[in-house]
Amino acid sequence: MSSFDNRHERAASSSADARRRFIGRGLGLAGAAASLPFASRAAAPAGAVERPVADDPAKVPGYPLDDESYGARSQFETEVRQRYKTATPLSSWTFTPLQESLGIVTPSGLFFERSHAGTAVIDPRRHTLFVHGLVARPRKYTMRDVKRFPSISRLLFLECSGNGLTEWSKPTLPTVQGTHGLTSTAEWTGVPLATILKEVGVRSNARWLLAEGGDGAAMTRSIPIEKAMKDCILAYGQNGEALRPEQGYPLRLLVPGFEGNMNIKWLRRLEISDAPFMTREETSKYTDIRPDGKAVQFSFEMEAKSVITSPSGGMQLEQPGFHEITGLAWSGRGTIRRVDVSVDGGGTWREAALQQPVLPICHTRFRLPWQWDGKAAAVLQSRCVDDTGYVQPTLGQIIALRGLNGPLGSIYHLNAIQSWQVANDGRVSNVHHY
Amino acid sequence: MSTTTERRASVAAAAVAVLLAACAGAPGSGERSLMSDNVDAAGTPAYGFGQPASDAELARFYSSLPDGRDLPKGSGTVTQGKAIYEAQCVACHGDNLQGGLGDRLIGGRGTLVNGDPAKAPVKTVESYWPYATTLFDYIKRAMPLTAPDTLSDDEVYALCAYILSRAYVIRPDATIDAKALAAVRMPNRDGFISDVRPEKFPPVSQTPHRTSTIPPPK
Numbered sequence: 001m002s003s004f005d006n007r008h009e010r011a012a013s014s015s016a017d018a019r020r021r022f023i024g025r026g027l028g029l030a031g032a033a034a035s036l037p038f039a040s041r042a043a044a045p046a047g048a049v050e051r052p053v054a055d056d057p058a059k060v061p062g063y064p065l066d067d068e069s070y071g072a073r074s075q076f077e078t079e080v081r082q083r084y085k086t087a088t089p090l091s092s093w094t095f096t097p098l099q100e101s102l103g104i105v106t107p108s109g110l111f112f113e114r115s116h117a118g119t120a121v122i123d124p125r126r127h128t129l130f131v132h133g134l135v136a137r138p139r140k141y142t143m144r145d146v147k148r149f150p151s152i153s154r155l156l157f158l159e160c161s162g163n164g165l166t167e168w169s170k171p172t173l174p175t176v177q178g179t180h181g182l183t184s185t186a187e188w189t190g191v192p193l194a195t196i197l198k199e200v201g202v203r204s205n206a207r208w209l210l211a212e213g214g215d216g217a218a219m220t221r222s223i224p225i226e227k228a229m230k231d232c233i234l235a236y237g238q239n240g241e242a243l244r245p246e247q248g249y250p251l252r253l254l255v256p257g258f259e260g261n262m263n264i265k266w267l268r269r270l271e272i273s274d275a276p277f278m279t280r281e282e283t284s285k286y287t288d289i290r291p292d293g294k295a296v297q298f299s300f301e302m303e304a305k306s307v308i309t310s311p312s313g314g315m316q317l318e319q320p321g322f323h324e325i326t327g328l329a330w331s332g333r334g335t336i337r338r339v340d341v342s343v344d345g346g347g348t349w350r351e352a353a354l355q356q357p358v359l360p361i362c363h364t365r366f367r368l369p370w371q372w373d374g375k376a377a378a379v380l381q382s383r384c385v386d387d388t389g390y391v392q393p394t395l396g397q398i399i400a401l402r403g404l405n406g407p408l409g410s411i412y413h414l415n416a417i418q419s420w421q422v423a424n425d426g427r428v429s430n431v432h433h434y
Numbered sequence: 435m436s437t438t439t440e441r442r443a444s445v446a447a448a449a450v451a452v453l454l455a456a457c458a459g460a461p462g463s464g465e466r467s468l469m470s471d472n473v474d475a476a477g478t479p480a481y482g483f484g485q486p487a488s489d490a491e492l493a494r495f496y497s498s499l500p501d502g503r504d505l506p507k508g509s510g511t512v513t514q515g516k517a518i519y520e521a522q523c524v525a526c527h528g529d530n531l532q533g534g535l536g537d538r539l540i541g542g543r544g545t546l547v548n549g550d551p552a553k554a555p556v557k558t559v560e561s562y563w564p565y566a567t568t569l570f571d572y573i574k575r576a577m578p579l580t581a582p583d584t585l586s587d588d589e590v591y592a593l594c595a596y597i598l599s600r601a602y603v604i605r606p607d608a609t610i611d612a613k614a615l616a617a618v619r620m621p622n623r624d625g626f627i628s629d630v631r632p633e634k635f636p637p638v639s640q641t642p643h644r645t646s647t648i649p650p651p652k
Contacts, residue, residue: 087535090579117582130487130495140491141484148483169551171646199479210497216582218575220497269495278500278565280572284537287626289555293547295562297626333632345645346638379647390632396641401633408554413631421647432646434638 047109048075081110082177090118091217093160095181098309098328104355104363105155106184108239113246114160114182116281117216120266124250127214129234133272136201143250146234149191154233154256155362157330159183159302161259161286164414168395169407171430176312179418179430183305183330185363186247188254189237194229197272202229206272210279211253214268221262222276223255227300231256234267257332257361258300259412261286288412291403302332304392305415306339306366306384317426320374325352326367331386336364338385343370345379345419345433346394352382360387378422379433392417394434500565502616509611510592512599518589519596522578531600536579540601543621560601564626566618569594591615 044050049072054060081094093114096106106112113119124143132138163182166172173179197209202225209228213219223232233254236243243249248265255262261281276282276298287295306329311317325343329336336358340349355365364384372378384392395416402410419433498505519527526536533539542556555561559569574590576582585593595610603618604610610618635641 117576117579130492132487132492137479138487138492139484140487145483149481199481212497216576218583271497273499275499277497278568280568283565283568284557284563289546293625294627295625296629299629299631301631303631377647388632393635394638394641396643397635397638400636400641404551406548406550406552406554409548423648429648431648432644434644
């Protein structure tokens with residue numbers, strides 16, 4: 001289970017430094033790099049292009065602007081999504097590197113992935129959305145049709161309900177990327193689902209809507225019709241451009257605040273019905289067994305949760321003194337109202353500052369200044385409250401009601417308070433402390 | 435309740451309505467007269483983008499409900515299913531349906547009530563899946579992993595028969611079709627409850643505690 005490969009921050013940055021020094025000495029001028037474009041690209045981190053670095057960048061021109069370009073990140077930035085080593089990379093997931101996250105938006109290239117049959121490659125000119133079932137007018141829409149409707153944009157988090165599944169019984173994955181990296185936030189653009197449901201004329205006996213993906217898994221989930229009419233979005237845009245392929249290009253469903261897997265990617269069909277379809281993903285998966293053997297089904301909302309992203313597991317505080325404690329909080333039921341931070345394992349709490357604007361069903365950044373004395377170990381925790389009054393529970397509180405039911409008995413919807421221990425040598429580790 | 439036939443009939447009615455409305459030069463009025471009062475939003479669409487979806491186009495999609503509605507025609511036997519399983523499924527799900535790269539399919543009854551902190555409940559088609567119709571639906575659309583949506587309806591019915599037979603849910607001489615599949619009562623049919631959240635948690639003082647802090651370096 002614990003094959004997630006954590007790259008230690010310091011080791012990574014020191015090897016990157018070595019590479020930069022080498023490149024800087026060996027290829028001091030832009031012209032020299034241009035003669036070796038292939039070799040230099042091979043050395044660049046994912047998403048970057050390796051460029052020569054002058055001793056004093058103010059004394060040489062930089063590289064010229066391309067006539068046409070897409071852009072790349074700095075060659076000095078190395079954070080990447082990390083895949084959990086499931087048996088096959090066709091049904092797998094990758095974690096967002098939350099330890100380096102800034103603000104509330106997740107870059108599209110670092111947005112977490114969960115796919116059940118790989119990433120489908122779909123030509124938007126050949127993609128069709130069918131809407132049928134208990135409707136007056138079954139219809140089909142090309143992507144051009146979909147984009148003709150009035151559009152909206154909204155910042156929303158998405159979280160896999162399996163986020164943290166390794167952490168129930170004991171601290172397992174060493175970094176916040178592994179423990180919490182299946183949540184991300186983007187600005188999504190698309191058409192309110194209600195617009196299209198009104199177009200087709202939903203019958204009065206409609207109760208559920210089946211959303212189906214056009215990938216190899218033909219991923220399907222049943223969604224209550226009230227939710228479908230309320231705030232769901234047929235999204236084709238992400239962070240100001242088209243969806244990334246792994247996020248469902250050219251069209252995905254957004255079901256704000258609900259389990260990530262219900263936000264069907266590569267959306268090709270909506271069928272309206274009077275009953276839930278009881279698909280595999282809402283019966284044998286994404287359900288949780290209670291101590292009495294009964295399994296809870298249709299656990300839609302992702303409940304209020306927070307985590308400190310820095311300092312967090314795998315980091316090293318270099319010296320005593322000022323450190324900013326920062327992290328993310330979110331709730332599928334509404335808006336984060338308050339985040340408290342403890343540095344003594346929950347003994348005492350201080351209220352953190354929330355980055356404005358605080359949006360419903362969206363990552364909320366919190367920050368708190370901290371003076372680390374460098375002597376005693378500290379246990380850092382965050383605890384959020386949303387506008388329903390729900391207080392993020394301890395793991396003990398969750399276990400008291402749901403049980404542990406052995407390894408992987410409880411899998412989904414772990415939203416407990418996370419603990420990071422800062423040892424007296426500054427090393428930060430994932431611990432249980434509840 | 436709406437059967438496939440009724441749904442398809444409503445498609446035809448809608449098409450007629452559109453024609454009538456076009457003839458009358460009054461968009462939507464024909465629909466209201468033909469559609470019964472169980473239509474909420476049968477008036478003129480605000481935008482009218484897209485095209486009508488025809489029966490023929492929709493025929494390739496079927497998502498069955500637990501009562502068997504929309505299951506396709508066709509059938510298969512346990513014996514046929516065994517041969518298909520050995521050709522198509524065995525590599526991932528194992529000789530004895532014990533799982534491997536793919537999920538374990540049989541066994542595990544009685545493991546769902548689990549007090550053992552070292553053992554996980556064994557969740558299989560036999561022990562956990564509440565509806566047999568889900569088996570057809572999932573195999574048809576998503577299996578085999580490397581060639582999904584390539585098995586015929588008869589082949590999928592046969593695989594359902596084989597797996598359910600190996601799970602001791604149906605007899606080894608059974609034939610499975612739409613009606614028979616919907617009639618299967620799975621062992622864990624009553625094993626699911628609806629979401630009970632938000633939960634009212636007990637005070638922290640009355641809950642389990644654990645500290646797994648790491649000792650300071652020497």
